[in-house]
Amino acid sequence: MGTITDAHVPFITPQFRFQWEEVQNCHVILYPEGMVKLSASAGEILRRCDGLRNVGAIITDLEQQFPGADLGPDVRKFLEDAHAHGWIRTR
């Protein structure tokens, strides 16, 4: 499992489903017979994993929307976890 760099372009693994759940008031990851509820920040990150933007662009976008913090390390750490869970792949 390689570390996630800013040049990687992450996308949701086709065998998982990522969606907003109104009743839970959060984003979730769905897979066979299971569901992971995501924190608001995790949802904001995965929402941007659209297979078009690279990690660097995702971090820039997040820092514009939530100014005042250096989000890079946390975002990379979360994406590495998400990758280890199989939720995302990169190209």
Next chain:
Amino acid sequence: MPMAGSAPADSPVIKPPLWLLAELTYACPLQCPYCSNPMEIAGYKNELDTADWMRVLQQARKMGATQLGFSGGEPLVRRDLEQLIAEARRLGFYTNLITSGLGMDEKRISAFKEAGLDHIQVSFQASTGELNNYIAGTDSFEHKKEMARQVKKQGYPMVLCFVLHRKNEDQIRDILELAVALEADYVELATTQYYGWAYHNREQLLPTRAQLAHAEAVAKEYQEKMKGRMKIYYVIPDYFETRPKRCMDGWGSVFLTVAPDGTALPCHAARQLPGIEFPSVRDHDVAWIWNESPAFNRFRGLDWMKEPCRSCPEKEKDLGGCRCQAFMLTGDAANADPVCDKSPLHHLVTDEVERVQQLAGKKEFEAKPLVFRNMANSKRLTEAAN
């Protein structure tokens, strides 16, 4: 970021159901003697129609259910399955098809994909054709393997489910090798739970301690070996434990089962419990059933508990175990699940386990025939009981 919409602290919170198990039919081409369907399947003929199921899907999804299992019997028997899948997908469910594979071919698997099906779980009865076909009561092994290959080929995540018991437990290594060869993403090694037909056949299905120890060791070995490629769930058999399982994650807490005739149940075995009138989706909407019906509130929370559960420090952990098991073994669904060694009736479990340990392998004992799950046996046994 603050979470909006949390309930005020003083109101009792009933969380919405997350799982809808749609038992579309009790019809099934297989005859597995460990089936968890009720023994009385032949008596339920009045299946919900397509419009009924559409309404149930809409109501459950509106409440927040995300996981939907199409089950049975064999759900493939329903000709409207493609329609129901399409509606479920449109509503935003994650749709699971729980099937024997009989009634499916390459074209239908592809039609399901087009309709939006997310995942297919295929059951196997053993690792060899001979035992698989004997347990299933039908010649199905080769077709199941072919269907599993098709499921993978068409890009679905695939779960293979093996129900384990004394007759197939020793095949565990070959079972896992079969799963590896078929490239399963997930494998469920589900120890038989003694409800419905399995309860009737309990003494022929209960494994020995030696078998379990072996199966668990092999399962662990493969969990390690297949890490990152295949996820293996090994369900620990509760009859051999000293604390009960947290059954269904709590009564009316996560799971909603709708039986083929529209009866709504907190778990698929609950229909046998006496003195509870389970509501029908024909008469009530899902929100009322879940939130208001006396049946779904009967064992919610902790207030219904008797001793030794009531004063037990672990009561919030296991919620007293399984209500159906408590009823089947002790005659009172509000008793502690006797799997718990704090139950004064724990011996009802251990005595049976011990008895089978002594008798397993003996020719006469093993020769007793299994009662297969089919409509003829259902009629015969139901009439005999009445």
